[in-house]
Amino acid sequence: MAMPDKSADIGSAIARIHDGASVMLGGFGVPGTPFCLIEELVRQGPKNLTIIKNDANEMGMGVDWLLENGQVSKLVASHIGLNARAIAMMNDGALSVEFVAQGILAERIRIAGAGLLGFVTDIGMGTPLAEGKQQVSVNGVTGILEPALKADFALVHAETADTFGNLFYAAAARNFNPLMAMAAHCTIAEAETIVDQGRIKPENVHTPGPFVDQLVTLKQLPEVYGVVRR
Amino acid sequence: MAMPDKSADIGSAIARIHDGASVMLGGFGVPGTPFCLIEELVRQGPKNLTIIKNDANEMGMGVDWLLENGQVSKLVASHIGLNARAIAMMNDGALSVEFVAQGILAERIRIAGAGLLGFVTDIGMGTPLAEGKQQVSVNGVTGILEPALKADFALVHAETADTFGNLFYAAAARNFNPLMAMAAHCTIAEAETIVDQGRIKPENVHTPGPFVDQLVTLKQLPEVYGVVRR
Amino acid sequence: MLSDARERMLRRAARDILPGMTVNLGIGLPTQVLHHVDRTMAICLHSENGIAGVGPQLSPEEADRNLIDAGGAYVSPIAGTSYFDSAVSFAIVRSGRLDLTLLGAFEVAGNGDLANWIIPGRFSPGVGGAIELAQKARRVGVLTTHTDKRGNPKILERCTLPLTAAACVNRIYSDMAVCDVTPEGLRLTEIAEGVDLQDVIDATGTTLIVPDGPLPTF
Amino acid sequence: MLSDARERMLRRAARDILPGMTVNLGIGLPTQVLHHVDRTMAICLHSENGIAGVGPQLSPEEADRNLIDAGGAYVSPIAGTSYFDSAVSFAIVRSGRLDLTLLGAFEVAGNGDLANWIIPGRFSPGVGGAIELAQKARRVGVLTTHTDKRGNPKILERCTLPLTAAACVNRIYSDMAVCDVTPEGLRLTEIAEGVDLQDVIDATGTTLIVPDGPLPTF
Numbered sequence: 001m002a003m004p005d006k007s008a009d010i011g012s013a014i015a016r017i018h019d020g021a022s023v024m025l026g027g028f029g030v031p032g033t034p035f036c037l038i039e040e041l042v043r044q045g046p047k048n049l050t051i052i053k054n055d056a057n058e059m060g061m062g063v064d065w066l067l068e069n070g071q072v073s074k075l076v077a078s079h080i081g082l083n084a085r086a087i088a089m090m091n092d093g094a095l096s097v098e099f100v101a102q103g104i105l106a107e108r109i110r111i112a113g114a115g116l117l118g119f120v121t122d123i124g125m126g127t128p129l130a131e132g133k134q135q136v137s138v139n140g141v142t143g144i145l146e147p148a149l150k151a152d153f154a155l156v157h158a159e160t161a162d163t164f165g166n167l168f169y170a171a172a173a174r175n176f177n178p179l180m181a182m183a184a185h186c187t188i189a190e191a192e193t194i195v196d197q198g199r200i201k202p203e204n205v206h207t208p209g210p211f212v213d214q215l216v217t218l219k220q221l222p223e224v225y226g227v228v229r230r
Numbered sequence: 231m232a233m234p235d236k237s238a239d240i241g242s243a244i245a246r247i248h249d250g251a252s253v254m255l256g257g258f259g260v261p262g263t264p265f266c267l268i269e270e271l272v273r274q275g276p277k278n279l280t281i282i283k284n285d286a287n288e289m290g291m292g293v294d295w296l297l298e299n300g301q302v303s304k305l306v307a308s309h310i311g312l313n314a315r316a317i318a319m320m321n322d323g324a325l326s327v328e329f330v331a332q333g334i335l336a337e338r339i340r341i342a343g344a345g346l347l348g349f350v351t352d353i354g355m356g357t358p359l360a361e362g363k364q365q366v367s368v369n370g371v372t373g374i375l376e377p378a379l380k381a382d383f384a385l386v387h388a389e390t391a392d393t394f395g396n397l398f399y400a401a402a403a404r405n406f407n408p409l410m411a412m413a414a415h416c417t418i419a420e421a422e423t424i425v426d427q428g429r430i431k432p433e434n435v436h437t438p439g440p441f442v443d444q445l446v447t448l449k450q451l452p453e454v455y456g457v458v459r460r
Numbered sequence: 461m462l463s464d465a466r467e468r469m470l471r472r473a474a475r476d477i478l479p480g481m482t483v484n485l486g487i488g489l490p491t492q493v494l495h496h497v498d499r500t501m502a503i504c505l506h507s508e509n510g511i512a513g514v515g516p517q518l519s520p521e522e523a524d525r526n527l528i529d530a531g532g533a534y535v536s537p538i539a540g541t542s543y544f545d546s547a548v549s550f551a552i553v554r555s556g557r558l559d560l561t562l563l564g565a566f567e568v569a570g571n572g573d574l575a576n577w578i579i580p581g582r583f584s585p586g587v588g589g590a591i592e593l594a595q596k597a598r599r600v601g602v603l604t605t606h607t608d609k610r611g612n613p614k615i616l617e618r619c620t621l622p623l624t625a626a627a628c629v630n631r632i633y634s635d636m637a638v639c640d641v642t643p644e645g646l647r648l649t650e651i652a653e654g655v656d657l658q659d660v661i662d663a664t665g666t667t668l669i670v671p672d673g674p675l676p677t678f
Numbered sequence: 679m680l681s682d683a684r685e686r687m688l689r690r691a692a693r694d695i696l697p698g699m700t701v702n703l704g705i706g707l708p709t710q711v712l713h714h715v716d717r718t719m720a721i722c723l724h725s726e727n728g729i730a731g732v733g734p735q736l737s738p739e740e741a742d743r744n745l746i747d748a749g750g751a752y753v754s755p756i757a758g759t760s761y762f763d764s765a766v767s768f769a770i771v772r773s774g775r776l777d778l779t780l781l782g783a784f785e786v787a788g789n790g791d792l793a794n795w796i797i798p799g800r801f802s803p804g805v806g807g808a809i810e811l812a813q814k815a816r817r818v819g820v821l822t823t824h825t826d827k828r829g830n831p832k833i834l835e836r837c838t839l840p841l842t843a844a845a846c847v848n849r850i851y852s853d854m855a856v857c858d859v860t861p862e863g864l865r866l867t868e869i870a871e872g873v874d875l876q877d878v879i880d881a882t883g884t885t886l887i888v889p890d891g892p893l894p895t896f
Contacts, residue, residue, distance in 0.1 A: 001499055001503075001515055001516070001538045002500065002501075002502045002538070002539070002540075003502055003503075003504050003513055003538070003539070003540035004479070004480045004502040004503070004504060005502065028727040028728075028746075028748075028764070029727075029746055029750050030743065030746070031727075031743065031744045031745070031746060032744075054764070055804075077804060078804055078805060078806050078807070079803050079804030079805065079806040080803055080804055081803025081804060081806075082750070082803075087803065097804075099802075099804045099805055100805075101805050101806075101807070101808075101809045101810055102726060102764065102768065102805070102806050102807035102810070103726075103764070103765075103767070103768025103771060103772060103807060103810045104768075104810070105764075106763070106764035106765040106767070106768055107344060107346065107765055107768065109765075110765045111349065112555075113551055113555055114337060114547065114550070114551040114554060114555065115351075115550075115551060115553070115554025115555040115556065115596060116337065116349050116350065116351045116373075116554065117349075117350040117351060117352060117368040117369075117371055117373045118349065118350045118366075118368040118373075119341065119346050119347075119348065119349040119350070120346065120347040120348045120349070120350075120375070121345075121346045121347060121772075122347060122813075123772065123809060123810055123813060123814075124809055124813075125844075126841065126843075126844040127809065127840065127841045127842065127843060127844070128796075128840040128841070129805065129809065136348075136366055136375065138347040138348040138375065138377050138378075139347075139377055141347055143346075143347045143348075145350070145366065145368065147368050147369055148368075159744070162540055163540075164504070164513075164540040166540060166542050168433070169433070169761075170433065170744040171432070171433065171742060171744040171745040171755075171761055172725075172727050172728055172729055172744060172745050172746055172747075172761060173744040174433075174728055174761055174762065174763050175727050175728050175763060175764050176763070176764050177763070178763045179763055179764065179765055182551055182555060183555075196539070197539040197540030198538075198539025198540060198541075200542075202401070202513075202537050202541040202542050202543045203398070203399070203400065203401065203404075203434070203436075203543055204433070204434050205542035205543070205544070206433075206763075208512045208542040208544055208548065208552065209504065209512060209513075209540065209542065210482045210504060210506065210512050210552050210557040211552070211557060225743060226743045231717055231721075231723075231733055231734070231756045232718065232719075232720045232756070232757070232758075233720055233721075233722050233731055233756070233757070233758035234697070234698040234720040234721065234722060235720065258509040258510075258528075258530075258546070259509075259528055259532050260525065260528070261509075261525065261526045261527070261528055262526075284546070285586075307586060308586055308587060308588050308589070309585050309586030309587065309588040310585055310586055311585025311586060311588075312532070312585075317585065327586075329584075329586045329587055330587075331587050331588075331589070331590075331591045331592055332508060332546070332550065332587070332588050332589035332592070333508075333546070333547075333549070333550025333553060333554060333589060333592045334550075334592070335546075336545070336546035336547040336549070336550055337547055337550065339547075340547045342773075343769055343773055344765065344768070344769040344772060344773065345768075345769060345771070345772025345773035345774065345814060346772065351554075352595075353554065353591060353592055353595060353596075354591055354595075355626075356623065356625075356626040357591065357622065357623045357624065357625060357626070358578075358622040358623070359587065359591065389526075392758055393758075394722070394731075394758040396758060396760050399543075400526040401524060401526040401527040401537075401543055402507075402509050402510050402511055402526060402527050402528055402529075402543060403526040404510055404543055404544065404545050405509050405510050405545060405546050406545070406546050407545070408545045409545055409546065409547055412769055412773060413773075426757070427757040427758030428756075428757030428758060428759075430760075432731075432755050432759040432760050432761045433761055435760035435761070435762070436545075438730045438760040438762055438766065438770065439722065439730060439731075439758065439760060440700045440722060440724065440730050440770050440775040441770070441775065455525060456525045
């Protein structure tokens with residue numbers, strides 16, 4: 001018995017992403033950000049994208065390339081404080097930004113990945129983040145109804161993958177990657193190392209292969225993966 | 231820097247469980263069922279327990295010991311088909327049984343473990359499982375509001391633990407264990423092997439130590455862990 | 461059901477398992493479809509208790525005590541297998557990653573309704589994972605004898621038992637025929653070799669759309 | 679704030695980190711409390727980006743490029759560290775597993791309200807993980823100067839800025855004093871050495887409950 005092979009080349013994998021698509025990007029700061037997939041997305045240039053990512057990276061890397069190239073119409077994030085361009089574009093009205101509390105962002109993505117419609121939480125009750133949101137009572141406790149957050153595509157970065165798309169993430173590079181891999185219609189993973197099926201111990205798989213559609217090997221790792229500018 | 235040590239002896243760990251407590255039990259069939267902790271729970275004998283477990287095990291093992299000893303007033307499960315005593319007790323009215331679809335049971339537990347109030351799903355719409363349940367509309371789609379399922383205690387079984395309570399589960403013995411470890415006020419873990427802190431690779435931890443309150447070593451593994459009767 | 465009719469049904473269902481698919485085979489008869497699938501074909505078998513890449517069954521002597529499938533059988537890993545918790549397992553199901561599930565039935569209706577978990581007053585061991593498999597797999601196939609042991613049809617106009625899921629079934633594989641649920645109604649698409657068309661019609665509890673011309677056999 | 683007043687405040691806050699605790703230290707000043715915690719004490723430091731057991735900071739030269747804390751500093755693992763995804767990370771927070779969090783403040787009120795994420799029209803980089811830390815940690819401590827750079831009180835009757843979370847703060851550590859939020863109001867519990875009681879009262883924008891007798895100093 002054998003498992004399917006999801007290997008793909010980066011150009012044809014990213015070519016699926018169309019104007020107006022919603023795209024999740026893994027990563028918290030540098031670790032786990034799929035820079036090579038983003039670079040190819042810039043090269044191919046689809047417009048009017050909705051980008052969903054914890055943060056806007058820093059100037060000169062990752063999400064910022066897409067902002068600079070004018071490809072992003074909306075950004076859903078928990079904070080963008082390290083990217084002055086993102087803040088300026090938001091203040092100028094050139095970029096629509098939806099702020100979501102970090103754990104609520106994670107959970108909205110995960111709930112979508114779990115095939116559910118939404119969840120109810122007391123987080124944000126009595127703060128501006130509750131304004132305009134539907135409230136629901138569960139066993140007598142009132143909370144905010146947070147809808148599932150799906151996307152057309154998820155771009156994720158793994159340290160190791162097998163050809164079926166089982167993914168293993170290094171250290172704090174896991175962050176939003178496994179959640180986004182579940183929540184997109186099409187998940188494209190880049191991996192630093194791709195190994196034969198059976199080389200990742202079944203207990204150590206972080207993202208099971210059924211969630212991954214396209215798998216891209218990184219031939220060499222550009223410097224951006226190893227640099228944090230401050 | 232060092233991490234706290236959660237090691238405990240089985241008697242004092244289980245002694246916390248009082249009459250009328252709700253107790254989650256990990257396991258799907260035999261794998262992952264914390265038989266030694268259940269055995270101690272039978273020995274100490276608290277009554278009127280609400281037991282939350284995927285299934286009722288089979289006659290002569292696990293949950294069945296608690297049923298036979300008259301300690302269980304309510305069982306929340308996805309199916310009990312392999313335990314004739316559980317079915318008979320349910321039919322006689324000696325045991326109140328709440329059936330929950332398996333993935334919905336898993337998710338209700340996980341949602342509690344995530345500190346949320348409930349979630350909305352279209353699973354079960356148009357079937358008897360929707361009857362009497364609150365319905366909520368999310369972005370125009372109507373679903374069932376499923377409340378979080380918490381417990382006073384969770385008893386889980388791990389293959390390996392370090393003394394901080396980081397847990398690693400073998401193969402299909404993972405199942406409900408990591409979810410229940412998150413969802414209880416007090417989580418008591420039994421482990422086949424307890425190792426020093428630092429011996430489990432940080433990426434390979436399935437249940438992070440902050441979820442575990444009491445950690446019990448199994449000195450020897452009774453035969454029940456290795457036997458499936460049919 | 462005669463043993464050869466049963467094997468023929470299993471073999472026919474196996475032909476709809478295609479390379480690249482992620483598949484869940486329900487407990488009982490559907491699990492046995494696997495014996496008729498080409499072992500070199502690249503597919504991913506999912507089990508509700510937290511396995512993607514379920515390998516061949518093992519005897520208790522050679523088994524890993526921690527590795528059973530959702531039906532309780534000892535199974536083995538293959539190259540590429542992964543294990544995960546029950547929430548992730550059903551995330552795979554509900555988020556539409558199952559290309560196909562094959563399930564058993566107490567009753568199945570021409571509108572695709574399925575009843576396979578409770579017979580009020582007689583049989584109610586709980587719903588397990590059936591609802592989510594039936595409602596969320598991209599394709600749902602049902603394996604069933606065309607009639608019950610007393611000769612009454614199991615394929616009905618409407619189910620009389622409580623539903624597992626409504627309008628979920630795409631295809632029915634029986635010992636007598638293959639039928640597809642279509643917007644127009646239940647369509648007969650194939651007939652078992654040596655079985656008479658009128659016998660199929662008589663054994664079916666709802667109107668069958670029978671195409672013109674000869675029917676493919678299996 | 680004078681450097682020694684700042685160190686004194688950090689040292690005082692560190693004294694409330696007790697053996698066995700799981701603790702999250704907010705970005706900026708709170709992170710520096712760690713320098714005053716006994717390194718042999720068994721505690722678990724949590725970081726929002728998916729770490730339990732955050733170890734000492736590293737220089738970029740010795741860093742693992744995949745291991746930063748939520749503030750973006752390179753950190754190291756220690757024996758017993760685990761990594762997990764962002765959903766699990768906030769499950770730890772929201773389910774009440776954080777014994778203590780220490781946070782910064784733009785404003786903090788006598789009723790325990792905290793504002794530390796947005797100054798409308800001037801500063802709004804997003805909320806990050808602050809809301810969940812503030813609302814769900816079992817104990818919330820705030821580290822802040824008693825007044826802002828222009829000498830205006832930061833400890834107020836009611837916050838004027840949008841709230842991070844309501845009624846969440848248990849204790850305020852400032853360069854001048856330690857104050858506890860109680861059902862009766864804000865209670866002065868300790869005073870910095872060499873600071874005059876009347877100066878503390880004047881620098882506070884809400885009524886302080888001052889106990890009889892001499893105040894402990896820190």
